[in-house]
Amino acid sequence: MTKVSRLVLALAGVAAAAGPWWLGDGPMRFLSELFLMLAMAQTWNLLAGYAGLVSMGQQVFVGLGAYSLFVTSIALNLAPFWVLPVAPLVCAAVAAVVALFLFRLREAYFAIGTWVFSEVVSLTISKIERLGGERGMGLPTAKLIDPRWLEPLTFWLSTATAAGAIVGTYALLRSRVGLGLMTVRDNDLAAASIGVDVWRCRFVAFVLAAAGCGLAGAVSFAATLYAAPSLAFDPNWVVVMMFVVLIGGIGTLEGPIVGVIIYFTLSELVTVVFNLSAGWYLDHKLPAADLYRVDPNRLRDMVTIVRDRIKEYVVPHRKRLLVIEDNDIERESIVELLAHDDIEVTAVGHDPEPSARCPA
Amino acid sequence: MTLLEVDALDAFYGDFQALFDLTINVDAGETVALIGANGAGKTTFLKCLVGLIEAKRGEIRFAGEPIGREPAERISRLGLSLVPEGRLLFASLSVEENLTMGALNRRPGSWTLPRVYDLFPVLRERRRQMPNALSGGQQHMVAIGRALMSNPRLLLCDEISLGLAPLVIDQIYASFARIRAEGASIVLVEQDVKRATSAADRVYCLLKGRVTLQGPARGLARDQLSRAYFGA
Amino acid sequence: MIWIETIVNGVLYGGLYGLLGVGLALIVGVMRVVNLSHGEFIVLSAFVGVSLAHVMPGVHPLILLAPVAVIAFGLGFGLQAVLVNRVVTRPDPFASILLTFGVAVVMRNLMVEIFGADPRTLPAGRLAHASTTIAGLSVGVLPILILIMSVALFTLLQLVIMRTRFGRIVRATADNRDVVRLMGVNPGRVYNVVMGLALALASVAGMLLAIRSSFTPYSGVERLLISFEVVVLGGLGTFWGAMVGGIALGVAELVGLKFDPNAGPLYAHLLFLVVVLMRPNGLFGARP
Numbered sequence: 001m002t003k004v005s006r007l008v009l010a011l012a013g014v015a016a017a018a019g020p021w022w023l024g025d026g027p028m029r030f031l032s033e034l035f036l037m038l039a040m041a042q043t044w045n046l047l048a049g050y051a052g053l054v055s056m057g058q059q060v061f062v063g064l065g066a067y068s069l070f071v072t073s074i075a076l077n078l079a080p081f082w083v084l085p086v087a088p089l090v091c092a093a094v095a096a097v098v099a100l101f102l103f104r105l106r107e108a109y110f111a112i113g114t115w116v117f118s119e120v121v122s123l124t125i126s127k128i129e130r131l132g133g134e135r136g137m138g139l140p141t142a143k144l145i146d147p148r149w150l151e152p153l154t155f156w157l158s159t160a161t162a163a164g165a166i167v168g169t170y171a172l173l174r175s176r177v178g179l180g181l182m183t184v185r186d187n188d189l190a191a192a193s194i195g196v197d198v199w200r201c202r203f204v205a206f207v208l209a210a211a212g213c214g215l216a217g218a219v220s221f222a223a224t225l226y227a228a229p230s231l232a233f234d235p236n237w238v239v240v241m242m243f244v245v246l247i248g249g250i251g252t253l254e255g256p257i258v259g260v261i262i263y264f265t266l267s268e269l270v271t272v273v274f275n276l277s278a279g280w281y282l283d284h285k286l287p288a289a290d291l292y293r294v295d296p297n298r299l300r301d302m303v304t305i306v307r308d309r310i311k312e313y314v315v316p317h318r319k320r321l322l323v324i325e326d327n328d329i330e331r332e333s334i335v336e337l338l339a340h341d342d343i344e345v346t347a348v349g350h351d352p353e354p355s356a357r358c359p360a
Numbered sequence: 361m362t363l364l365e366v367d368a369l370d371a372f373y374g375d376f377q378a379l380f381d382l383t384i385n386v387d388a389g390e391t392v393a394l395i396g397a398n399g400a401g402k403t404t405f406l407k408c409l410v411g412l413i414e415a416k417r418g419e420i421r422f423a424g425e426p427i428g429r430e431p432a433e434r435i436s437r438l439g440l441s442l443v444p445e446g447r448l449l450f451a452s453l454s455v456e457e458n459l460t461m462g463a464l465n466r467r468p469g470s471w472t473l474p475r476v477y478d479l480f481p482v483l484r485e486r487r488r489q490m491p492n493a494l495s496g497g498q499q500h501m502v503a504i505g506r507a508l509m510s511n512p513r514l515l516l517c518d519e520i521s522l523g524l525a526p527l528v529i530d531q532i533y534a535s536f537a538r539i540r541a542e543g544a545s546i547v548l549v550e551q552d553v554k555r556a557t558s559a560a561d562r563v564y565c566l567l568k569g570r571v572t573l574q575g576p577a578r579g580l581a582r583d584q585l586s587r588a589y590f591g592a
Numbered sequence: 593m594i595w596i597e598t599i600v601n602g603v604l605y606g607g608l609y610g611l612l613g614v615g616l617a618l619i620v621g622v623m624r625v626v627n628l629s630h631g632e633f634i635v636l637s638a639f640v641g642v643s644l645a646h647v648m649p650g651v652h653p654l655i656l657l658a659p660v661a662v663i664a665f666g667l668g669f670g671l672q673a674v675l676v677n678r679v680v681t682r683p684d685p686f687a688s689i690l691l692t693f694g695v696a697v698v699m700r701n702l703m704v705e706i707f708g709a710d711p712r713t714l715p716a717g718r719l720a721h722a723s724t725t726i727a728g729l730s731v732g733v734l735p736i737l738i739l740i741m742s743v744a745l746f747t748l749l750q751l752v753i754m755r756t757r758f759g760r761i762v763r764a765t766a767d768n769r770d771v772v773r774l775m776g777v778n779p780g781r782v783y784n785v786v787m788g789l790a791l792a793l794a795s796v797a798g799m800l801l802a803i804r805s806s807f808t809p810y811s812g813v814e815r816l817l818i819s820f821e822v823v824v825l826g827g828l829g830t831f832w833g834a835m836v837g838g839i840a841l842g843v844a845e846l847v848g849l850k851f852d853p854n855a856g857p858l859y860a861h862l863l864f865l866v867v868v869l870m871r872p873n874g875l876f877g878a879r880p
Contacts, residue, residue, distance in 0.1 A: 101865075104872050108626075108828065112820045113868055116861045119817065123858040235813055239693065246686050410774055432773040442774055450767040453760060461764050465776035510775070 016159045020152035028155045035162035039216040041256035042165040043209035044241035049251030050181045051205035057114025060121050061091045063232030065214030066221035079144035080222045091214030095207045122233035136228025154223040165212050177204045363388045363545050369418035371408050378404040379569045391546040393560035395553050401569040402549040403445050406516050410442045411435040436465045441512035445519045447503040449491040456487040458502050462509030469511025470542050476505040479535050497528035518549045567591050597729050598850050604735030606842025607742030610835035611797035613822025615790035617834045622766040622786045625688040629696035631816030637664050637795030638802035639707050641714050653714050661792040668791030672784045703809035714802035738800050746835055821864045827874025
């Protein structure tokens with residue numbers, strides 16, 4: 001990472017940690033929501049942009065995360081934030097089992113299948129009286145938290161979840177599974193033929209995405225102290241995830257960041273400028289749809305410019321390349337061919353310790 | 361009379377220039393062959409003629425009318441018909457339905473469904489079958505028949521011998537005599553130089569989007585052709 | 593006895609579900625477009641029906657099916673010509689998803705503004721509850737009418753697509769949009785008509801559904817899900833598959849409701865999952 005981006009990140013971290021002191025309650029809540037949406041969008045991006053799995057049922061993990069948190073917190077009589085890890089774990093477990101079945105479906109069938117699965121879970125939960133049925137359940141154990149710390153804790157957790165989602169995705173993409181995913185994304189048949197375990201890569205992505213969504217869902221609903229099937233399993237969650245990722249640039253790390261900024265900016269703009277009443281989170285999409293169809297090229301250009309700017313600061317772009325070639329002429333021509341602003345090339349004639357130079 | 365005049369044609373795939381300053385003519389009643397290696401720009405040229413690719417610069421005139429900027433739907437009514445590379449038959453339509461699709465834009469002329477079946481009798485037996493039940497050669501026949509159904513003045517054939525057994529290619533090329541006799545001019549795009557030069561009156565050779573050789577089909581020396589085909 | 597009646601009623605209503613899905617099947621099959629606003633158009637036609645019924649109180653809603661279908665055709669034609677045709681040619685499959693999703697949101701909000709958020713139904717008078725006895729079973733008159741209408745429309749659609757010149761052009765355009773231009777066909781115009789047709793069919797289904805159950809401007813999402821389930825269950829690329837899929841879902845839902853009255857569409861969903869997992873390409877699907 002460049003020094004500048006390291007500095008920027010450090011400053012951002014300090015600003016986030018100090019958030020509750022310099023941000024008012026309103027802005028804090030707003031940012032919490034933004035960060036949680038960012039985390040969820042990042043998981044959808046991982047699935048659709050990298051693993052090639054378009055899921056229209058991701059909201060099932062939002063809901064399962066919320067409900068597992070509520071149930072555990074009440075059962076163990078612990079303050080909700082202590083049992084937060086339950087949410088991602090439960091979701092990961094459910095995802096692992098469900099994947100065995102859903103992965104038999106492809107593309108459109110998979111998308112609809114995930115949506116139907118979410119509806120099934122939602123309907124089942126609304127029939128369970130102990131979970132509050134259709135009316136939903138509250139979170140009495142919230143009393144165990146000092147009310148003054150509720151907003152700040154939510155804020156920190158949201159920030160951490162978003163940061164975790166981004167870092168997690170980044171780490172995953174640099175791992176072996178991640179490299180496999182990138183080949184799968186481009187052409188899964190070709191990937192399989194070179195020995196990539198397509199199923200396993202997708203499985204890992206699916207489980208991790210579920211865990212991420214579950215965590216974000218749990219934090220989101222713990223903050224509102226109330227969960228009901230119609231809210232927790234609302235398809236609108238995945239719809240917003242989809243919108244954010246598509247408008248920000250699918251298959252890129254910074255896409256969801258850009259997308260979520262655009263999304264919230266537009267919605268603020270619309271409520272302030274147009275002053276529409278019917279649900280603020282719906283209305284922003286009106287101008288977005290207009291922009292998209294009226295001048296898609298210009299919007300794309302604008303988004304690309306913004307995206308590239310952010311990319312410069314967020315994504316480390318300096319690659320390191322080691323060239324080992326004992327023929328001088330060959331070595332120099334390779335270096336010349338591959339040299340670029342963002343590549344740091346080290347060229348040697350022969351390498352006495354091959355493993356030492358390569359980072360793990 | 362010059363049926364087709366192409367003047368200084370430039371064509372692009374996005375930013376990539378595929379055709380450079382092409383000038384090609386076809387007279388009424390002629391058969392012109394366009395030869396060249398893969399990627400020389402032959403298919404691109406045909407696509408430009410029928411309006412599937414936009415010509416960036418240069419002019420295309422068909423029977424005196426400029427067609428360079430016209431959409432494909434309109435050009436098809438003027439009497440230009442393409443037998444596309446890879447046949448590209450409509451998979452959900454039967455053989456007969458494919459042929460009748462070709463007649464949507466029919467101009468007055470002698471090619472009707474019975475006449476096409478006369479030309480390719482095996483299609484009459486298989487008229488209700490779906491294209492994927494036919495052999496490669498038979499599919500080519502359907503593609504040619506479909507193009508003929510509109511009674512074109514100029515028939516453009518893109519690599520119709522590709523992937524076919526020599527005997528089948530003979531059959532198809534034999535049909536050209538009938539097609540010519542009914543008055544159509546033909547542009548034949550081929551990789552097989554011998555076939556092309558034996559079936560055509562004149563030959564153009566393309567290499568990397570440029571015309572490297574033109575002349576009467578049987579007057580060209582082998583080494584001349586070789587150089588034009590592969591480049592010096 | 594009750595069970596057989598329930599199954600029969602399920603079949604009759606299943607035809608309705610099939611009709612909900614067949615419009616979507618047309619759009620997906622011909623244009624490869626995922627129309628996320630399909631549900632909203634279904635609900636909109638119900639609202640238009642309700643408004644017309646208000647304005648013409650003596651006229652039975654079933655007669656209003658025709659004008660509503662015509663209006664829906666016009667809307668579909670316009671939607672395609674003005675908006676969707678711009679994204680159909682792009683290789684990016686998400687463009688149409690994003691666009692139709694935007695249309696859905698706009699429509700939803702407009703409907704709330706114009707019609708309000710209260711639940712409505714389309715009153716069908718005595719017909720809604722009339723029942724008759726066939727072979728000793730009590731079946732509703734309305735469901736029979738609905739089934740007859742569904743089968744008739746399906747058959748008509750199948751005939752048009754397979755036997756007419758227009759149908760040939762539609763199939764050819766679906767196969768290869770570029771080659772069909774060489775025959776003088778403008779794919780955009782074909783898509784306009786297909787979209788109009790699809791929405792006209794959906795509007796009939798929307799009206800009939802409104803007689804049976806109440807709806808609000810937010811009901812579009814449920815309708816969309818059913819439409820998708822029908823299309824996927826039957827298998828992408830078949831019409832009669834959608835009919836069979838619809839009937840299967842209808843039966844599952846009504847039978848499920850008989851012994852579990854709170855379930856809503858749960859058993860239909862479960863059936864969907866079971867079938868689709870056993871046959872990943874749908875019941876009759878050829879193309880994945």
